[in-house]
Amino acid sequence: MTKTINTLNEFISKRLxxxxxxxxxFTYLSPIYLKVESWLPSLLLGVVIFFTGLSMNVxxxxxxxxxxxxxxxxxxxxxxxxxxxxxxxxxxxxxxHTELAAGLILSGTVPSATAATxxxxxxxxxTSLVIAASLLDIAISPVVTPLAMLGFSxxxxxxxLKLLQSFFMIVILPISLGVLVQKTIPKVVTHSLSIxxxxxSMALLLIIHTIVGSGKEAITSQIAMLPIVFIATFIQVVLPxxxxxxxxxxLKIGEKDARGILFHAGLCNTxxxxxxxxxxxGELAVIPPIINMVINLSVGSFLANYFxxx
Numbered sequence: 645m646t647k648t649i650n651t652l653n654e655f656i657s658k659r660l661x662x663x664x665x666x667x668x669x670f671t672y673l674s675p676i677y678l679k680v681e682s683w684l685p686s687l688l689l690g691v692v693i694f695f696t697g698l699s700m701n702v703x704x705x706x707x708x709x710x711x712x713x714x715x716x717x718x719x720x721x722x723x724x725x726x727x728x729x730x731x732x733x734x735x736x737x738x739x740x741h742t743e744l745a746a747g748l749i750l751s752g753t754v755p756s757a758t759a760a761t762x763x764x765x766x767x768x769x770x771t772s773l774v775i776a777a778s779l780l781d782i783a784i785s786p787v788v789t790p791l792a793m794l795g796f797s798x799x800x801x802x803x804x805l806k807l808l809q810s811f812f813m814i815v816i817l818p819i820s821l822g823v824l825v826q827k828t829i830p831k832v833v834t835h836s837l838s839i840x841x842x843x844x845s846m847a848l849l850l851i852i853h854t855i856v857g858s859g860k861e862a863i864t865s866q867i868a869m870l871p872i873v874f875i876a877t878f879i880q881v882v883l884p885x886x887x888x889x890x891x892x893x894x895l896k897i898g899e900k901d902a903r904g905i906l907f908h909a910g911l912c913n914t915x916x917x918x919x920x921x922x923x924x925x926g927e928l929a930v931i932p933p934i935i936n937m938v939i940n941l942s943v944g945s946f947l948a949n950y951f952x953x954x
Contacts, residue, residue, distance in 0.1 A: 697822020769903030885910030
């Protein structure tokens, strides 16, 4: 049974970006989709993040104490490069499409994606650095996100307290519970690793299905804007990754750490961005995070394979 699940996990993980595209397109084209309560996508992402906490190598994070310079740089580049590029693209390309602009900004102001740790591992990078920087993201993001929306304050308003409440319920509480279970019942991690990976992938696809299904009409109303959104999100993912890696190497950061910084800067948790966009802004704001998710998984996979071959 375990061997079958491992084989299935390997098959899905290598093609996850393709499955995400298929889930989004088929849901959009199909007249039938699951109509669920608005809280279900948040619950599903909470499950994914719980699994992340359950499988997180907490002991390895302790070694990051000797990498304080690298941790500061990873955090600084993520919250300057990625945020500023997202803001620049939003104002330059979507100043007359407020919800699309807000969705794009959200995609660049959420914490690092769990995929960043996976791709860093596959690329031979420092996963402990990415995990530690991601934990810092959780504290920084609820503050930066409302500030980033100030340029659209007349039309888009995100309450700091409500955003913090959502972060607590979707991110902080599940990851804390996952780490707690890992510490108190270590055997659970060993026996549940394969199921955890499979469950996370299925939950992510179900999140895409439910959000796209709910936003069909909104997506149709902006179908002509999709090529521009695709170009903007591609730049939003690739440019911070390239700049972060070059800056890290110019500052004499080691190759393994530079690879971790690259993935941390470019791969944001756009499933969380999509849920927050749907909850706080509107259906149109969901479009950039979903497209970003496809691009960051695809580009991340390509770069991980490239670095692993070097």
